[in-house]
Amino acid sequence: MRPYVRSLAAAFIAFSAILSAASxxxxxxxxxxxxxxxxxxxFQRDIHHAKGVTCAGCxxxxxxxxxxxxxxxxxxxxxxxxxxDEISKACAKCHSSAEMMKxxxxxxxxxxxxxxQLSVHGKLAVNGKERIVQCTTCHNAHGIVSVHxxxxxxxxxxxxxxxxxxxxxxxxxxxxxxxxxxxxxEKYRTSVHGMRNLKGDAKVAECASCHGxxxxxxxxxxxxxxxxxxxxxxCSHCHSDAKYMKEYKIPTDQYEKFSRSVHxxxxxxxxxxxxxxCNSCHGxxxxxxxxxxxxxxxxxxxxxxxxxxxxxxxxxxAFDERKLPECETCHGKHDIIVATNKLLGVTQEAVCSRCHSxxxxxxxxxxxxxMRSLIDSLESQEKTAVSLVEEAEQKGMEISEAKFKLRDAHxxxxxxxxxxxxxxxxxxxxVVAKGLGVTASVREEAVDALDEYVFRRIGLGFATLAITIxxxxxxxxxxxxxxxxxxxxx
Amino acid sequence: xxxxxxxxxxxxxxxxxxxGLIEFMGKKYVPVNRHSVWxxxxxxxxxxxxxxxxTGILLLLYYKSGEQLAxxxxxFIMSKVQFGWLIRSIHSWTANLFILTAMIHMFxxxxxxxxxxPREVTWVTGMLMLFLALGFGFSGYLLPWNxxxxxxxxxxxxxxxxxxxxxxxxxxxxxxxxxxxxxTLSRFFGFHIAVLPGLFTVLLGIHLLMVQRQGMxxxxxxxxxxxxxxxxxxxxxxxxxxxxxxxLIVLNLLxxxxxxxxxxxxxxxxxxASAPAGIKPExxxxxxxxxxxxxxxxxxxxxxxVLGILLFGLxxxxxxxxxxxxxxxSRGERNRFVNYVGIFVIFYIIILxxxxxxx
Numbered sequence: 001m002r003p004y005v006r007s008l009a010a011a012f013i014a015f016s017a018i019l020s021a022a023s024x025x026x027x028x029x030x031x032x033x034x035x036x037x038x039x040x041x042x043f044q045r046d047i048h049h050a051k052g053v054t055c056a057g058c059x060x061x062x063x064x065x066x067x068x069x070x071x072x073x074x075x076x077x078x079x080x081x082x083x084x085d086e087i088s089k090a091c092a093k094c095h096s097s098a099e100m101m102k103x104x105x106x107x108x109x110x111x112x113x114x115x116x117q118l119s120v121h122g123k124l125a126v127n128g129k130e131r132i133v134q135c136t137t138c139h140n141a142h143g144i145v146s147v148h149x150x151x152x153x154x155x156x157x158x159x160x161x162x163x164x165x166x167x168x169x170x171x172x173x174x175x176x177x178x179x180x181x182x183x184x185x186e187k188y189r190t191s192v193h194g195m196r197n198l199k200g201d202a203k204v205a206e207c208a209s210c211h212g213x214x215x216x217x218x219x220x221x222x223x224x225x226x227x228x229x230x231x232x233x234x235c236s237h238c239h240s241d242a243k244y245m246k247e248y249k250i251p252t253d254q255y256e257k258f259s260r261s262v263h264x265x266x267x268x269x270x271x272x273x274x275x276x277x278c279n280s281c282h283g284x285x286x287x288x289x290x291x292x293x294x295x296x297x298x299x300x301x302x303x304x305x306x307x308x309x310x311x312x313x314x315x316x317x318a319f320d321e322r323k324l325p326e327c328e329t330c331h332g333k334h335d336i337i338v339a340t341n342k343l344l345g346v347t348q349e350a351v352c353s354r355c356h357s358x359x360x361x362x363x364x365x366x367x368x369x370x371m372r373s374l375i376d377s378l379e380s381q382e383k384t385a386v387s388l389v390e391e392a393e394q395k396g397m398e399i400s401e402a403k404f405k406l407r408d409a410h411x412x413x414x415x416x417x418x419x420x421x422x423x424x425x426x427x428x429x430x431v432v433a434k435g436l437g438v439t440a441s442v443r444e445e446a447v448d449a450l451d452e453y454v455f456r457r458i459g460l461g462f463a464t465l466a467i468t469i470x471x472x473x474x475x476x477x478x479x480x481x482x483x484x485x486x487x488x489x490x
Numbered sequence: 491x492x493x494x495x496x497x498x499x500x501x502x503x504x505x506x507x508x509x510g511l512i513e514f515m516g517k518k519y520v521p522v523n524r525h526s527v528w529x530x531x532x533x534x535x536x537x538x539x540x541x542x543x544x545t546g547i548l549l550l551l552y553y554k555s556g557e558q559l560a561x562x563x564x565x566f567i568m569s570k571v572q573f574g575w576l577i578r579s580i581h582s583w584t585a586n587l588f589i590l591t592a593m594i595h596m597f598x599x600x601x602x603x604x605x606x607x608p609r610e611v612t613w614v615t616g617m618l619m620l621f622l623a624l625g626f627g628f629s630g631y632l633l634p635w636n637x638x639x640x641x642x643x644x645x646x647x648x649x650x651x652x653x654x655x656x657x658x659x660x661x662x663x664x665x666x667x668x669x670x671x672x673x674t675l676s677r678f679f680g681f682h683i684a685v686l687p688g689l690f691t692v693l694l695g696i697h698l699l700m701v702q703r704q705g706m707x708x709x710x711x712x713x714x715x716x717x718x719x720x721x722x723x724x725x726x727x728x729x730x731x732x733x734x735x736x737x738l739i740v741l742n743l744l745x746x747x748x749x750x751x752x753x754x755x756x757x758x759x760x761x762x763a764s765a766p767a768g769i770k771p772e773x774x775x776x777x778x779x780x781x782x783x784x785x786x787x788x789x790x791x792x793x794x795x796v797l798g799i800l801l802f803g804l805x806x807x808x809x810x811x812x813x814x815x816x817x818x819x820s821r822g823e824r825n826r827f828v829n830y831v832g833i834f835v836i837f838y839i840i841i842l843x844x845x846x847x848x849x
Contacts, residue, residue, distance in 0.1 A: 398752075463742070463745050474735045478731050481731070
């Protein structure tokens with residue numbers, strides 16, 4: 001018999017058993033009702049009960065008979081209260097079978113059990129006998145309702161508490177991952193998402209929106225939806241959906257802009273996990289847009305020197321007074337492009353002239369123009385030095401020392417770009433002068449090497465001439481000797 | 491009135507008896523025949539060796555052995571020392587030309603059967619010098635401590651280590667430990683500037699002494715001619731001046747190579763970096779390296795690489811001992827077998843070297 005035929009037959013038999021049990025009166029339930037207890041009470045509100053699944057669906061046995069011995073006969077498949085991994089396996093009997101779910105008229109997806117097994121929660125528990133999380137850990141055992149029901153522990157408004165049962169318990173978390181924080185809920189409640197969630201907005205992001213539900217992986221696992229390179233896509237799931245975000249009245253083009261930005265290209269195209277993702281600036285659990293005054297601090301977590309220079313510059317006060325967002329005013333936010341010299345100065349593309357005009361703010365205007373001219377000249381000197389070194393190298397000259405010095409020149413140019421943020425012409429000039437000094441020295445060495453290249457060829461020409469004269473003279477001398485010897489012999 | 495030169499000559503002659511030496515040299519003759527051109531390769535090899543000694547000593551003035559210093563010192567020689575680039579390039583180019591001319595010299599001697607009695611010692615010392623020259627090449631290649639040299643030495647000493655029983659101790663001895671490290675560099679430096687030159691000088695002394703004592707070998711077909719009918723030229727000054735003329739041309743060739751194709755230094759060796767693709771030994775080892783690649787991993791119960799190394803060892807030994815098994819030539823009889831073997835070896839070396847170079 002072919003495997004799929006066998007599976008179909010097995011599914012059919014199991015389904016018939018469940019339905020036939022359901023179609024007849026659920027004797028388990030009728031007896032246990034008499035005994036009373038929470039499970040019986042909860043099960044009557046359970047979605048499984050409504051779908052016709054009897055107690056025997058999970059506990060096994062025969063629910064059609066009121067003979068206790070027959071009903072709870074192990075030969076009839078009775079397993080009692082499932083323990084450990086038996087719990088999830090009992091759920092998977094139906095939830096991993098598309099056929100069974102179809103027959104129960106359910107449209108929910110299958111495969112949750114398999115996903116759970118692969119996830120971080122599917123690892124072995126400290127006792128080494130079962131997996132950390134079973135289906136019932138989050139969905140409860142009896143009284144299970146649809147995930148869309150407000151009574152479900154995994155409903156968006158409830159899920160944060162459900163996850164926090166374990167993730168907010170330091171004693172429990174310590175046994176698995178002592179370095180993992182346990183204050184996610186507290187942070188979450190300070191975020192825009194958390195505050196709205198608390199007010200009853202089930203659309204905002206909660207734990208499962210970002211981390212997934214059954215297939216949760218550690219943050220450093222590339223399969224995780226919150227792995228650095230996956231974060232923008234995860235956030236954009238909601239934030240790029242104009243229809244979904246309509247009522248929040250915020251833009252939905254952040255992802256599109258970010259993916260074009262210098263950060264986005266580094267993260268998404270070059271797969272540089274050190275590049276910032278959404279959470280690097282907005283935070284994770286306490287996600288919120290940074291305030292106008294704190295932007296330089298947020299950017300400064302990576303661009304530390306620029307942020308420090310800016311904070312101590314005259315621009316800090318001016319920006320604060322005008323309520324201008326710090327770095328963002330010149331560099332933009334989601335669509336930050338590579339900062340080139342063009343940003344500096346008073347040309348049309350430059351940002352300085354947006355505030356510093358020649359007529360109203362001549363001092364700032366001149367300073368911007370001067371700084372641009374200096375940095376342009378440094379860049380051009382560096383280019384000349386690079387091309388001279390390359391030329392000398394192509395001609396086979398040993399010029400590794402000058403080539404090494406080029407790094408210093410490049411470094412000086414980067415430093416000068418950083419020093420722009422001090423908005424102090426004197427300090428800026430100092431750094432540029434250092435760079436110009438290095439490029440001049442590299443240029444000199446490269447020119448010397450090129451001169452040496454010419455000298456070698458000229459020297460070789462003279463040497464060849466001298467040797468040729470010697471060779472010819474020697475040849476004539478040998479001939480003369482041999483002629484003399486021949487004459488002597490005669 | 492005596493000239494200054496005559497006075498100087500007389501002064502030296504009174505003390506070291508130059509007259510006897512000049513008389514001896516004047517009586518020395520070099521056979522003239524259609525194979526005479528090959529006689530010059532011995533002289534050219536000697537000239538190249540002298541260049542190696544002189545440029546080697548000059549390099550020693552600035553070269554510093556050691557993992558942290560070797561590469562930088564060569565860099566210094568190439569960029570800062572006046573004419574350092576020329577000396578280093580000439581040293582490297584000469585090393586290669588020396589092995590080439592020595593090989594040409596060896597094959598010419600082989601095909602002319604000049605090794606036959608009574609010149610067996612000259613042949614054996616020549617062969618030993620060729621092996622030492624390969625040792626010079628192998629040890630000198632590592633001294634700049636660059637990436638290619640580092641990995642080529644690793645591969646080369648690995649091959650030596652594959653020899654059964656003695657291989658491993660030889661490898662450890664050569665490397666100064668289990669791996670190629672600064673200790674290997676120190677050792678190779680020692681071999682290159684002290685051990686090998688010492689041995690080479692002794693062998694060269696014997697080789698030249700034998701050549702001077704026995705003169706140059708006549709081709710076999712002229713053995714039947716009466717001595718008076720054989721064409722010849724005086725060694726001094728005719729042959730020596732011709733030698734000198736050729737040396738000047740070789741010197742010019744070296745200068746051209748050094749200026750137009752300066753020897754590259756490459757990247758500094760990094761033991762933790764992965765080996766660059768296509769690591770190859772110097773051209774004179776390439777035919778052996780390529781052969782080892784073609785030999786299957788196992789032949790019967792013997793490791794293919796081991797078998798290859800042993801076969802090359804055996805072939806080298808038989809080649810060196812040719813005067814002792816080619817009795818026919820020693821008796822003045824023609825030995826075609828030796829010619830066929832020689833032709834096969836030349837073609838084998840050329841074809842495998844070209845394949846190794848291209849692949």
